[in-house]
Amino acid sequence: MKLLASPEIWFVCGSQHLYGPGPLKQVAANAKHVADSLAASKQLPLKTVFKALLTTPDEITNVMLEANNDANCAGLVLWMHTFSPSKMWIRGLNVLKKPFLHLHTQFNRDLPWGTIDMDFMNLNQAAHGDREAGFIHTRMRLGRKVVVGHWSDPEVHERIGAWQRAARAWHDWQGAKFVRFGDNMRQVAVTEGDKVSAEMKLGFAVNTHGVGDLVEVVKAVKESDISALCADYEKQYAVAPVLKKGGKRHDELRYSARLDLALAKFLADGGYKGFTDTFEDLHGLRQLPGMATQRQMAAGYGFGGEGDWKTAALVRAMKVMNVGLPGGTSFMEDYTYHLSPKGHQVLGAHMLEICPTIAASKPKVEIHPLGIGGKEDPVRFVFDAATGDALNASLIDLGNRFRLLVNEVKAVKVPAMPKLPVARAVWECKPDFKTACAAWIYAGGAHHTGYSYSVTTEMLEDFATIAGIETVVINDDTTLPALKQDLRNNEVYYHLAQGIRA
Numbered sequence: 001m002k003l004l005a006s007p008e009i010w011f012v013c014g015s016q017h018l019y020g021p022g023p024l025k026q027v028a029a030n031a032k033h034v035a036d037s038l039a040a041s042k043q044l045p046l047k048t049v050f051k052a053l054l055t056t057p058d059e060i061t062n063v064m065l066e067a068n069n070d071a072n073c074a075g076l077v078l079w080m081h082t083f084s085p086s087k088m089w090i091r092g093l094n095v096l097k098k099p100f101l102h103l104h105t106q107f108n109r110d111l112p113w114g115t116i117d118m119d120f121m122n123l124n125q126a127a128h129g130d131r132e133a134g135f136i137h138t139r140m141r142l143g144r145k146v147v148v149g150h151w152s153d154p155e156v157h158e159r160i161g162a163w164q165r166a167a168r169a170w171h172d173w174q175g176a177k178f179v180r181f182g183d184n185m186r187q188v189a190v191t192e193g194d195k196v197s198a199e200m201k202l203g204f205a206v207n208t209h210g211v212g213d214l215v216e217v218v219k220a221v222k223e224s225d226i227s228a229l230c231a232d233y234e235k236q237y238a239v240a241p242v243l244k245k246g247g248k249r250h251d252e253l254r255y256s257a258r259l260d261l262a263l264a265k266f267l268a269d270g271g272y273k274g275f276t277d278t279f280e281d282l283h284g285l286r287q288l289p290g291m292a293t294q295r296q297m298a299a300g301y302g303f304g305g306e307g308d309w310k311t312a313a314l315v316r317a318m319k320v321m322n323v324g325l326p327g328g329t330s331f332m333e334d335y336t337y338h339l340s341p342k343g344h345q346v347l348g349a350h351m352l353e354i355c356p357t358i359a360a361s362k363p364k365v366e367i368h369p370l371g372i373g374g375k376e377d378p379v380r381f382v383f384d385a386a387t388g389d390a391l392n393a394s395l396i397d398l399g400n401r402f403r404l405l406v407n408e409v410k411a412v413k414v415p416a417m418p419k420l421p422v423a424r425a426v427w428e429c430k431p432d433f434k435t436a437c438a439a440w441i442y443a444g445g446a447h448h449t450g451y452s453y454s455v456t457t458e459m460l461e462d463f464a465t466i467a468g469i470e471t472v473v474i475n476d477d478t479t480l481p482a483l484k485q486d487l488r489n490n491e492v493y494y495h496l497a498q499g500i501r502a
């Protein structure tokens with residue numbers, strides 16, 4: 001994956017000087033042991049490093065400032081092994097700009113009932129020390145994740161792992177650049193949004209290039225590079241005979257490879273993490289990039305069709321969360337429905353730009369007419385998406401805030417569709433089709449989404465908490481009356497909590 005960093009998570013333990021140097025030494029050793037065991041956990045994607053035992057307001061503030069300034073720090077895990085009076089933490093937490101997770105754990109798993117004495121009690125006080133910490137976090141209205149349980153518990157690692165994936169995606173977004181070739185599709189509302197607000201709130205920049213700038217790069221691609229890439233395609237994919245070397249439409253595969261190489265170069269040279277294009281602005285290109293876009297998404301770039309930069313950024317974030325897990329992530333669109341009384345299903349596709357990381361088997365490379373855009377036939381991957389638990393996520397701009405919507409779905413086997421030569425997925429929505437679609441529509445969710453088999457609702461909720469944006473989850477627990485009330489409550493909450501700095 002391009003431009004993927006592997007930042008660290010700092011493990012920070014709180015205490016105070018009431019206990020004397022002996023117990024503090026023990027606390028520091030225990031905290032380091034916990035941090036090291038998290039660092040060794042295969043369930044955690046980022047390395048945890050023990051940073052410090054903090055016992056004074058100045059120490060706390062200095063470590064928080066250091067975390068802000070260290071580009072390699074993606075977030076902090078805080079734990080109060082003993083009591084750590086939390087007014088000491090106010091100044092530090094006030095300046096902290098990195099995400100944090102509050103781990104409510106205890107060094108000993110079991111209480112030594114037969115031997116427990118006052119020294120043991122005084123040394124293992126997270127039960128009330130972490131409550132003191134929790135109070136100040138809540139008092140200061142700080143977004144954070146609270147994880148409870150013994151530090152060796154695999155379930156605890158799973159919770160921390162989900163948060164680390166979210167923290168890594170957040171780290172990836174800060175300073176990220178996304179490029180748009182052309183504007184939004186004319187008259188479309190949901191793909192619009194406030195890019196200034198996005199940069200203030202979410203940390204990434206979105207800027208445009210006339211498609212002519214890409215065309216110049218397309219023209220400059222070397223024929224020898226195209227030949228090498230086409231040979232590579234034939235090895236990796238099931239290329240249609242007509243497109244193969246010697247086939248009568250091989251020239252069109254070569255043009256697709258030219259687009260592929262040009263996009264890769266443009267994105268790499270510009271340091272971009274994703275892009276958008278639009279079929280309404282292809283001046284100087286022979287075809288809408290199909291396979292080229294699909295290949296770049298598979299390489300880890302975010303993508304949104306029709307100028308949809310919010311979805312491009314979201315797809316990138318989801319791909320970062322996805323790293324190292326089985327099951328891929330793609331740009332997706334709710335395309336058309338199967339409304340049988342035996343079960344309602346959604347056919348998801350985007351005519352062209354679905355990422356092959358979600359393919360159930362080796363993608364086919366084919367060429368067919370597109371039907372829109374008035375350009376030459378685009379080369380595209382054709383495949384069925386995998387089955388299994390998945391989700392759709394959508395980031396929308398409500399004018400005064402961003403909302404992240406999530407709908408958990410179950411992807412089912414794709415029926416044979418011999419006359420639909422596109423990449424496609426078929427899924428059933430949770431809790432059921434009618435509730436899910438009504439909920440999505442009440443919440444204003446887009447037709448474009450990030451679709452993933454590996455990213456979980458928990459990761460996305462953690463991500464939204466870090467970003468300080470609203471999340472709306474549609475899953476087996478969703479009922480429409482409660483969801484509608486949540487939407488009303490959120491209107492008021494965000495209006496008051498955020499003030500006019502939106």
Ligand code: MN
Nearest residue numbers: 305306333448
């Ligand atoms: Mn679309």
